[in-house]
Amino acid sequence: MTSTPLKIAIRGAGITGLWQALTLTRRGHQVILAERSAEPFADACSPYAGAMLAPRCEEESAEAMIRELGERGIALWKETYPGLVAQGSLVVAPSRDRSLLDRFERMTEGAGRLDAAALAELEPGLAPRFGTALYYAGEAHLNPGAALAFLLGKVQEAGVAVQFGMETIPQGADLVVDCRGLAAKDGLPTLRGVRGERIVVRAPEIAIQRPVRLLHPRFPLYLVPWGDGLYMVGATAIEREDGGPVTLRSALELLSAAYVLDPAFGEAEILALGAGVRPAFSDNRPRIIPLNGYIYVNGLYRHGFLLAPVMAELVADYLETGATNPEVFVADPAQR
Numbered sequence: 001m002t003s004t005p006l007k008i009a010i011r012g013a014g015i016t017g018l019w020q021a022l023t024l025t026r027r028g029h030q031v032i033l034a035e036r037s038a039e040p041f042a043d044a045c046s047p048y049a050g051a052m053l054a055p056r057c058e059e060e061s062a063e064a065m066i067r068e069l070g071e072r073g074i075a076l077w078k079e080t081y082p083g084l085v086a087q088g089s090l091v092v093a094p095s096r097d098r099s100l101l102d103r104f105e106r107m108t109e110g111a112g113r114l115d116a117a118a119l120a121e122l123e124p125g126l127a128p129r130f131g132t133a134l135y136y137a138g139e140a141h142l143n144p145g146a147a148l149a150f151l152l153g154k155v156q157e158a159g160v161a162v163q164f165g166m167e168t169i170p171q172g173a174d175l176v177v178d179c180r181g182l183a184a185k186d187g188l189p190t191l192r193g194v195r196g197e198r199i200v201v202r203a204p205e206i207a208i209q210r211p212v213r214l215l216h217p218r219f220p221l222y223l224v225p226w227g228d229g230l231y232m233v234g235a236t237a238i239e240r241e242d243g244g245p246v247t248l249r250s251a252l253e254l255l256s257a258a259y260v261l262d263p264a265f266g267e268a269e270i271l272a273l274g275a276g277v278r279p280a281f282s283d284n285r286p287r288i289i290p291l292n293g294y295i296y297v298n299g300l301y302r303h304g305f306l307l308a309p310v311m312a313e314l315v316a317d318y319l320e321t322g323a324t325n326p327e328v329f330v331a332d333p334a335q336r
């Protein structure tokens with residue numbers, strides 16, 4: 001453990017690697033960021049994200065540690081990124097599936113139950129179809145493309161040497177931080193990919209301000225407003241490491257979710273259909289794995305944007321003080 005600045009090479013410039021580069025350079029280290037693709041984000045999962053920062057809603061299907069780390073993640077984004085939209089998020093269900101809303105409320109903390117009048121005040125467009133909603137006031141979201149470009153600019157401004165088209169480990173580093181996402185499977189045998197499909201549409205006449213989750217017995221889906229009339233409709237979670245084109249079934253499910261939220265989406269233009277592959281360990285928990293001068297940061301699964309800043313803070317603290325948060329640090333190589 002050291003307070004002396006180190007020469008650190010980071011592998012992978014997705015959301016995880018960018019936050020590591022920014023945080024470690026701000027802590028006084030000399031950082032090189034090496035990315036395999038020739039173009040920024042061409043081969044990353046990150047541009048496919050929503051990107052909701054929703055630690056409370058995620059607790060419906062994730063462990064409490066995601067909420068705890070995620071609250072810190074939102075605070076770190078707020079300090080750094082002016083494009084963050086902190087207007088909370090909503091969860092709704094068609095009236096026949098109202099029991100799903102009750103269950104969601106029980107599984108999570110911090111929901112406010114809105115009646116029709118309160119919903120009409122927050123999101124007038126949704127009120128006619130949904131008489132009630134759950135509101136998570138502390139949650140936030142951002143446009144992932146804009147946030148990734150912003151962070152890359154910040155990293156370069158801060159003096160990080162960013163090298164695109166570089167697959168090998170940069171020479172001469174004291175420490176390597178591996179943020180290669182799914183490509184790190186060569187050293188992390190239990191890492192797997194979970195395919196997530198999403199559609200981006202333009203609907204300038206619709207004015208939804210915050211992420212909305214639509215509960216459904218088979219496929220809960222969500223909508224994220226990216227600004228300028230753009231909406232991301234996501235996302236499937238399929239146990240396949242395949243980033244290929246969106247299937248017809250998934251497209252139907254995603255587009256019908258948007259249509260159920262507001263039939264005016266029928267007039268939306270479809271701008272992009274695509275799939276990213278989320279890097280995940282078998283328990284869907286993120287991990288920091290230090291191994292003799294080489295640290296893996298991986299398995300951020302559905303929470304890469306939410307958790308990347310706090311994973312970077314944990315690595316920086318570890319280098320300074322040796323602190324290892326037991327929720328994420330894994331020393332046993334068998335758990336890699």
Ligand SMILES: Cc1cc2nc3c(=O)[nH]c(=O)nc-3n(C[C@H](O)[C@H](O)[C@H](O)COP(=O)(O)OP(=O)(O)OC[C@H]3O[C@@H](n4cnc5c(N)ncnc54)[C@H](O)[C@@H]3O)c2cc1C
Nearest residue numbers: 012014015016036045046050052181196276303304305306
């Ligand atoms: C549809 C969808 C919706 C999502 N929604 C959300 C959301 O709402 N909120 C949220 O928090 N998260 C969300 N996620 C999850 C989030 O996108 C991921 O957790 C995150 O992108 C993982 O980032 P990463 O940087 O670890 O990996 P990646 O983004 O895959 O980055 C890894 C990088 O490493 C590079 N690389 C590979 N090999 C090498 C090498 N040898 N040398 C150098 N570089 C290399 C790759 O080219 C890539 O650029 C979503 C994901 C999907 C697919």
